[in-house]
Amino acid sequence: MDNKKIIIKMKPEVREKVIEICNNFDNNPGELINVLHQTQDFLGYLPAEVQELIAERLHMPTAKVYGVVSFYAFFTMTPKGKYPVSVCMGTACYVRGGEKILDAFKKELGVEVGQTDANGLFSLTSLRCVGACGLAPVALVDGKVFGRLAPAMIKDIVKEYREKE
Amino acid sequence: MANYKYHILLCGGTGCTASESPKIKENFIQLLAEKNLTDDVQVVTTGCFGFCEKGPIVKILPDNTFYTQVKPEDCREIIDEHIIKGRKVQRLLYENPEDNKHISDSKHMGFYKKQMRIALRNCGFIDPENIDEYIARDGYKALASVLEQNDPKATIDLIKKSGLRGRGGAGFPTGLKWELCAKNAADQKYIICNADEGDPGAFMDRSILEGDPHSIIEAMAIGGFCIGATIGLVYIRAEYPLAIHRLQIAINQAREYGLLGKNIFGTDFDFDIILRYGAGAFVCGEETALIHSMEGLRGEPTFKPPFPAVEGYLKKPSNVNNVETYANIPVIINKGWEWFSSIGTEKSKGTKVFALAGQINNVGLIEVPMGITLREVIYEIGGGIKGGKKFKAVQTGGPSGGCLTEKFLDTPIDYDNLVAAGSMMGSGGMIVMDETSCMVSVAKFYLDFTVEESCGKCRQQASVRNP
Ligand SMILES: Cc1cc2nc3c(=O)[nH]c(=O)nc-3n(C[C@H](O)[C@H](O)[C@H](O)COP(=O)(O)O)c2cc1C
Ligand code: FES
Numbered sequence: 292m293d294n295k296k297i298i299i300k301m302k303p304e305v306r307e308k309v310i311e312i313c314n315n316f317d318n319n320p321g322e323l324i325n326v327l328h329q330t331q332d333f334l335g336y337l338p339a340e341v342q343e344l345i346a347e348r349l350h351m352p353t354a355k356v357y358g359v360v361s362f363y364a365f366f367t368m369t370p371k372g373k374y375p376v377s378v379c380m381g382t383a384c385y386v387r388g389g390e391k392i393l394d395a396f397k398k399e400l401g402v403e404v405g406q407t408d409a410n411g412l413f414s415l416t417s418l419r420c421v422g423a424c425g426l427a428p429v430a431l432v433d434g435k436v437f438g439r440l441a442p443a444m445i446k447d448i449v450k451e452y453r454e455k456e
Numbered sequence: 457m458a459n460y461k462y463h464i465l466l467c468g469g470t471g472c473t474a475s476e477s478p479k480i481k482e483n484f485i486q487l488l489a490e491k492n493l494t495d496d497v498q499v500v501t502t503g504c505f506g507f508c509e510k511g512p513i514v515k516i517l518p519d520n521t522f523y524t525q526v527k528p529e530d531c532r533e534i535i536d537e538h539i540i541k542g543r544k545v546q547r548l549l550y551e552n553p554e555d556n557k558h559i560s561d562s563k564h565m566g567f568y569k570k571q572m573r574i575a576l577r578n579c580g581f582i583d584p585e586n587i588d589e590y591i592a593r594d595g596y597k598a599l600a601s602v603l604e605q606n607d608p609k610a611t612i613d614l615i616k617k618s619g620l621r622g623r624g625g626a627g628f629p630t631g632l633k634w635e636l637c638a639k640n641a642a643d644q645k646y647i648i649c650n651a652d653e654g655d656p657g658a659f660m661d662r663s664i665l666e667g668d669p670h671s672i673i674e675a676m677a678i679g680g681f682c683i684g685a686t687i688g689l690v691y692i693r694a695e696y697p698l699a700i701h702r703l704q705i706a707i708n709q710a711r712e713y714g715l716l717g718k719n720i721f722g723t724d725f726d727f728d729i730i731l732r733y734g735a736g737a738f739v740c741g742e743e744t745a746l747i748h749s750m751e752g753l754r755g756e757p758t759f760k761p762p763f764p765a766v767e768g769y770l771k772k773p774s775n776v777n778n779v780e781t782y783a784n785i786p787v788i789i790n791k792g793w794e795w796f797s798s799i800g801t802e803k804s805k806g807t808k809v810f811a812l813a814g815q816i817n818n819v820g821l822i823e824v825p826m827g828i829t830l831r832e833v834i835y836e837i838g839g840g841i842k843g844g845k846k847f848k849a850v851q852t853g854g855p856s857g858g859c860l861t862e863k864f865l866d867t868p869i870d871y872d873n874l875v876a877a878g879s880m881m882g883s884g885g886m887i888v889m890d891e892t893s894c895m896v897s898v899a900k901f902y903l904d905f906t907v908e909e910s911c912g913k914c915r916q917q918a919s920v921r922n923p
């Protein structure tokens with residue numbers, strides 16, 4: 292394996308932090324999911340080279356790490372935007388028009404679900420019930436819940452965040 | 457505790473938080489300080505009150521006044537009128553849609569009248585981040601009595617006799633499950649809480665964990681004692697940061713009080729709880745997949761047997777129960793199995809929590825005795841269909857469930873009746889659809905969901921995915 296080349300690409304502080312996370316879990320392969328959670332918390336996503344480093348530290352094949360990362364929807368290999376947008380596609384929101392809200396965001400941001408826009412400002416994902424069904428349909432922008440949405444409101448919400456820049 | 461004249465309870469559930477309950481709290485605290493009332497009035501953030509549709513909810517004790525749709529700018533009037541002059545703010549009271557009269561005590565509202573709160577007993581009543589408030593409402597009393605009695609078999613028998621069945625979907629008798637696990641000797645066993653809440657339209661388990669986390673800790677300790685486990689694991693969705701936060705606080709407080717750790721209540725019972733995070737895979741709610749996920753693997757289900765009671769987490773005997781199942785345990789022990797089994801139908805005892813949502817007037821979190829009809833839930837508690845439209849169907853059981861039409865409205869809700877009607881109880885999602893809802897599109901929604909969420913193992917799923 293040509294590990295060295297890849298490791299050079301990673302910033303030293305990232306590498307150090309990932310090693311620290313692995314050490315905190317005693318480099319125990321059984322803790323892989325916890326390691327991935329903490330790494331994603333810190334880095335925002337799980338690029339290939341980080342997965343390789345984790346595999347090396349936990350003494351397991353990279354394919355196994357990738358197998359876990361790709362299995363779980365929560366883990367992502369693409370960096371999130373500065374303002375992550377998540378549209379609730381839980382049942383309650385769906386029956387109150389969640390899909391139209393998602394379409395409106397797609398149109399306004401010019402991205403598909405799972406993508407981040409060109410200047411890294413917004414990323415778009417869908418998620419399941421966030422527990423605010425009373426306000427359905429809802430979406431989260433940078434962690435803030437927006438409820439009782441209508442497609443016409445999306446433009447202004449996005450504008451509000453664009454103007455922060 | 458200080459001697460407060462009034463308590464202002466404020467909903468900290470997700471719905472109300474989204475409509476500015478944190479700002480409301482801030483305003484109350486600031487106004488109370490301004491008027492030198494900080495020692496007389498306590499402001500408490502609670503879990504979800506259930507009536508999310510009318511949030512943000514503010515409740516004033518001792519007079520049980522229930523204010524709905526409160527805005528940050530209403531705080532001044534509540535303090536000036538209610539707290540200082542003792543006059544209720546009429547315009548913030550709930551208006552009964554039948555006669556347009558104001559109702560100030562929630563127990564007289566249609567939404568609450570037919571509810572019965574066992575699993576949700578503390579949600580909306582206590583500060584979930586304060587163990588003393590849980591203890592003040594008989595918290596950890598059941599654990600104390602179980603440990604004092606020191607007879608795991610007797611406790612298991614009590615749970616068996618209560619008739620409690622699993623609230624995670626399948627409805628397996630809980631006492632029997634514990635008994636099966638208790639029988640298997642091993643150097644280490646595990647008691648596991650399934651907080652993966654996979655149903656995409658539901659938030660029951662989340663609300664219990666956010667509103668009353670200690671009830672789960674207490675129940676897991678009781679279960680651990682009964683089956684012989686010293687370690688408990690909660691498998692909780694990473695998408696529930698607030699629930700994780702509250703649970704972690706509760707675990708730390710319980711450790712501080714010696715309610716987790718070594719020699720609990722001076723006995724030789726040791727027990728502690730660790731958290732494991734789910735990562736967004738519906739199939740991980742299935743118990744064998746959940747166990748694999750906790751071991752750091754892909755969450756793929758495997759055939760049973762071996763059952764977790766024989767070979768579970770790290771190949772050791774393990775017992776998996778749902779959050780709501782656990783929430784019932786301490787009350788059953790405190791009030792007795794006779795009391796619990798007097799509620800419900802012949803084969804489904806107690807209550808069930810539902811997340812009532814969709815095209816209905818009163819969206820929210822409800823808990824009803826088994827045996828109540830769908831009509832009572834939809835028209836009395838739910839206040840009927842939104843905009844006076846016609847009812848078309850109600851979906852129960854989550855993605856594996858089904859839609860029930862008008863002819864099932866008078867069916868008493870229990871495990872067996874829902875299955876007989878072609879749906880199932882599931883974990884408690886209940887989505888109401890009106891005449892304008894397209895059933896084909898709803899079917900497509902669930903099919904898309906199951907295709908996306910399947911682990912890809914079985915042939916049918918693979919062929920839907922790649923026709
Ligand atoms: C596909 C699938 C998904 C499931 N999802 C959940 C879930 O999200 N939450 C849950 O508690 N049980 C879920 N279950 C049921 C669990 O396998 C298990 O029966 C349950 O956690 C046992 O607890 P109980 O006896 O207290 O209900 C699921 C089962 C299947 C087959
Ligand atoms: S389904 Fe969207 S918040 Fe519940």
Ligand code: FES
Pocket residue numbers: 467468469470471472473503504505506507508509511512513821
């Ligand atoms: S979130 Fe406040 S009542 Fe449910």
